[in-house]
């Protein structure tokens with residue numbers, strides 16, 4: 001691949017990932033290999049079909065004795081049970097439907113008990129890095145091995161008052177490197193020091209079974225749109241106590257059991273205690289139903305076969321990239337961590353955005369470029385200092401794109417390839 005040759009080559013039919021044929025604005029059409037499951041995994045056809053099968057029962061939930069509302073409510077509550085089973089939650093755990101992983105973690109941040117300290121690695125996706133900013137948060141330096149991650153956390157936790165509440169937030173799998181984090185060990189470290197732990201499973205859940213009990217995490221968050229359901233719904237599941245003690249995330253109908261006018265002119269509210277406490281407003285029933293359908297589809301397909309396929313694809317790309325001397329695959333843990341079907345790389349002398357544009361225009365291969373909502377992590381991986389914005393990975397422009405490096409300069413942004421489950425005809 002040379003900068004001059006890449007964009008002018010004809011588009012061969014791609015052989016990997018999901019092929020989609022899209023019309024071109026200039027007329028005609030292009031067949032395109034979409035290797036970007038980590039941004040959003042296309043909904044599985046059977047999830048779409050399940051959602052269509054729900055249509056005759058379309059009704060608002062928890063809103064009365066009407067038949068459609070009753071059936072809809074049953075389907076909504078069944079969806080909660082399906083998700084609880086999918087995550088292997090313990091008895092008494094709450095499953096709250098949210099808009100996304102970002103929403104789930106912001107909900108938990110709003111429910112922290114007074115004086116709670118939060119510990120989070122600087123390498124997290126912004127969804128798990130930023131919600132704690134108004135709390136007493138400690139950002140932990142990027143570890144370079146899984147063992148170092150556990151030691152760094154233990155060291156930080158040992159320094160705190162063991163009697164106060166504390167929360168650790170950690171990702172299950174990186175949406176940049178695809179590397180899996182040692183979640184069970186981090187959970188054991190958190191609990192040994194009297195802290196709790198929430199798992200950001202947005203990138204792990206589509207690729208690997210997540211068992212709340214086996215990993216021994218206190219909460220888990222994930223998004224429907226990365227798990228082969230459509231956009232707009234997410235989950236926060238786990239221990240009920242902090243959530244029940246907290247003010248509702250949103251104030252409104254559905255979260256309130258009783259509202260009375262006081263004689264002094266004010267209003268008294270009795271809030272629900274269960275999941276409804278944090279689901280005010282008319283919930284996204286179809287989103288919840290679609291997430292449950294995706295959980296069923298993945299469970300029935302079996303993670304083992306899904307993982308085999310994507311591991312094969314990601315190995316093929318890694319082996320191919322290894323033959324190109326200009327390419328560096330980004331990694332925090334080297335060969336020490338298992339990976340899901342996601343990897344990012346840089347090409348010497350090439351800006352990531354221009355390289356991705358060349359892959360798209362020249363080869364019909366759709367990848368993702370940029371900093372992947374994990375700026376400190378990508379800066380570290382590109383050899384910069386996460387504390388020096390200008391040095392490596394300057395701020396995004398108004399369109400949300402990372403700035404381009406000049407030809408021949410050190411790349412300011414990376415290129416990501418990601419795979420998922422299902423053959424192309426199984427997606428919408």
Ligand code: PMP
Nearest residue numbers: 100101102125127175202203223
């Ligand atoms: N965490 C990780 C690891 C992610 O990959 C993503 C999505 N890219 C998120 C959190 C945020 O998910 P959402 O945008 O659906 O809220």
